[in-house]
Amino acid sequence: MKVFKSFILIVFLITVFSGCSIKKDEVSTMEKIQNQLKNMESYQCTGTLTRISNKSENVYEIKQYYKSTGEYKLEMLAPEDVAGNYTVYNGESVFQYNPRIQGKVIQGVPKSQMRNELFLGCFIKNYFQSEDVTVETGNMDIQKSTVLEAVIPGENKYTATEKLWIDEETLKPLKLVIYDTEGKERYIIEYKDFEYNIDIDENIFKIPEV
Numbered sequence: 001m002k003v004f005k006s007f008i009l010i011v012f013l014i015t016v017f018s019g020c021s022i023k024k025d026e027v028s029t030m031e032k033i034q035n036q037l038k039n040m041e042s043y044q045c046t047g048t049l050t051r052i053s054n055k056s057e058n059v060y061e062i063k064q065y066y067k068s069t070g071e072y073k074l075e076m077l078a079p080e081d082v083a084g085n086y087t088v089y090n091g092e093s094v095f096q097y098n099p100r101i102q103g104k105v106i107q108g109v110p111k112s113q114m115r116n117e118l119f120l121g122c123f124i125k126n127y128f129q130s131e132d133v134t135v136e137t138g139n140m141d142i143q144k145s146t147v148l149e150a151v152i153p154g155e156n157k158y159t160a161t162e163k164l165w166i167d168e169e170t171l172k173p174l175k176l177v178i179y180d181t182e183g184k185e186r187y188i189i190e191y192k193d194f195e196y197n198i199d200i201d202e203n204i205f206k207i208p209e210v
Contacts, residue, residue, distance in 0.1 A: 029146065029168050033146055033171055036196065037127070038124075038128070039197075040068060040120070040121070040124065040196055040197065041068045041197050042066060042197055042198055043066050043120060043194065043195060043197070043198065044063070044066070044194075044195055044198055044200065045063070045191050045193055045195065046062065046063050046064075046191075046193045047061075047063075047064070047190055047191045048189070048190045049062045049118070049187070049188070050187070050189075052184075052185055052187070052188070053186075060077075060079070061076070061078035061079075062077060062189075063077055064119060065205070066120065067200060068121060069091065070089065070091055071089055071205045072089050072121075072205075073086060073087070074086060074119075084097075084098075084099045084100075085099070087109070088204075088205055088207065089111075089205070090205045090206065090207055093107070093109075094109040094110070094111055094112075095109060095207045096109050105208055113154055113156065114156070114158070114159060117152060117159055118176075118187065120173060123150060123162055123176060126150040126152055126162065127164070130151045131151075135147065135148060135149075136149075143167050143168075143174065144167075145166055145167055145168060146166050146168055147166075148166065149162070149164075150163075152178070157181045158180045159187075160180055160181040161178075161179045161183075162176065162179065163176070163177050163179075164176050172191070172194045172196070173191050173194060174190070174191060175189065175190050175191065176188070176189040176191075177189075
């Protein structure tokens with residue numbers, strides 16, 4: 001009987017300490033993710049942007065440049081009919097470049113919250129300012145990920161909440177999904193070749209001459 005009780009005690013202790021170890025690892029991973037996001041000063045990446053409306057679904061290959069001071073550039077790489085188009089914000093004004101139109105540069109483009117939401121920096125701001133946020137674990141192919149959720153301010157019915165999947169090993173984002181008020185996917189960005197905190201040439205945000 002004593003042997004049996006000792007065995008039960010050993011099993012109990014192993015279970016308790018194993019559980020503590022797993023919990024500690026989870027907290028450590030979360031801290032690493034949050035610190036990486038808080039300390040992000042810039043990034044560049046390529047990716048796939050899917051825009052879903054009530055009538056259609058469009059897929060684009062894109063490239064993004066972003067600085068925490070606000071400057072950004074969103075370039076369209078494909079399909080062919082939009083390749084070469086880009087939108088750039090230099091910290092003061094938004095401009096659009098389209099090589100297929102006369103003049104090519106469109107000046108005085110209004111700022112757009114929707115366009116801003118396509119950048120990781122905007123998610124980070126929303127996430128840390130949201131009162132109600134959730135954290136999940138998930139898997140994308142063979143990658144173990146943590147899923148962060150945030151509320152998007154502004155009460156726009158097409159951009160209500162968003163989720164970000166982050167690779168737990170590299171701490172790099174895998175996917176960003178923006179949902180409408182009914183929980184339907186409206187925008188999906190799947191990241192490729194993502195690089196944190198790089199030195200971005202200031203000419204990237206320079207407005208081309210007309």
